[in-house]
Amino acid sequence: MRRSDRLVCLTQLFLQNPHTAVSLSDLAERLGAAKSSLSEDLSIVRAVFEQQGLGTFETATGAAGGIRYIPGVSEAFAVDFVRRLQGELADGERILPGGFLFMSDILGRPDVLDAAGRLFAHRFAGAGAEVVMTVETKGIPLAVSTARYLGLPIVVVRRNQRLTEGSAVSLNYVSGSDRRIQTMSLSRRSLREGSRALIVDDFMKAGGTARALVELLAEFGGEAVGIGVFTATLEPEKKLVSEYVSLVDIGRMDEEKRRVETVRGTYFGR
């Protein structure tokens, strides 16, 4: 293979396998190139990725060593993406009865899912998560996109115990958005004991759902290494979980003026 062909292959291979160590010897064999040529290829790919704000590379030595692509985003990309989101969410036509905000269309768009997944993957790249966990339904696409960029599996907690999943652990909790007692459950075989999980969801108000997910994780001897939500409300300021990363925060919804107050989320610090 010529260098030009190898560059295309390498770019594809890294983008397709984020957070996965690839050994130099394997690459050399697969691409039919000397290790020295391959090292030069890798510096080219690395330089372009870093310059384009696509992330970084890590090299580990030893038996399990190799080169690992860590997807990332530039600050400028994050700022621009969140600013556009703020604009879209500020549209008063999104206000639904009961103080809810219609977001399903946004949460279904491939560009939004991709960018949000990249932002969360960037922020939690070093958190050591082994799975991405969410609770049905609206957070699932976001969790899938985040997990893709972290190279991790997803685990979906159900709102009701399902017949089709075998024995499960259930938990009652009070959701902040309507103060009703709800049930969530996760089948025993869906999550390995002691897993470190990144929690991803579409929306946080009081944080009751997120806290319930943390408690459910504890029932599996596991631990939450981070919480990422697409949107959070400014009120109540004090949430039931101590730390979380939001992309856009939602303030006052003025039904009369058809305006929603939006500010950038805790992703950018507070």
Next chain:
Amino acid sequence: MRRSDRLVCLTQLFLQNPHTAVSLSDLAERLGAAKSSLSEDLSIVRAVFEQQGLGTFETATGAAGGIRYIPGVSEAFAVDFVRRLQGELADGERILPGGFLFMSDILGRPDVLDAAGRLFAHRFAGAGAEVVMTVETKGIPLAVSTARYLGLPIVVVRRNQRLTEGSAVSLNYVSGSDRRIQTMSLSRRSLREGSRALIVDDFMKAGGTARALVELLAEFGGEAVGIGVFTATLEPEKKLVSEYVSLVDIGRMDEEKRRVETVRGTYFGR
């Protein structure tokens, strides 16, 4: 930018924006290259993609013209992926009471989601879908992955009418797996009237759920341009929908011998 850098950029750009026309002039400006050099770059990228079974490119002329990357998979990749899936699903430990099969772990894995999404996107690349539609819950990750490779938004039909979505169209249907009457609903603003949708789900037995999705689409003046399911049961042979593409078909489940009969799905023809 040097050619080597441009090749990395182009590869990333096409992989990130499947089914999206990019004009040669835009590319030339963005990468700071003459159109003639860019044409050579594109032939290199195209040749490697086609040789590696990553898909093809289409060139359209005119105002909306440009180059479009159409993700695809090689027959060998599809055969190998489905064979491995068959092996995993054949494990009798997956049999749950009531004749269900535990698949949540497989449906959460990034490699499986990615490959299944590519297979469906390849199969339905020319179907003219405008959205990928699924019904909660287990089909969602699959729909997200498929939609990503088609560059389309997803629409998630809910099992119950939700307060948070505004006015909705509901439909009662009988699910093949437990013969209960169920309800599905989709909010009016979630789907544009007259949309052409690709339906994606995790499992099909009699096809009642898929048929209900087709009927729900019709309520929006829309049309199903294809149905893709991860697994389908061999029995009943006659489904309630006329055509569907499955990856793996499930036959007899022998609880005693702890074996599940699996054959490759209709993806490969029947």
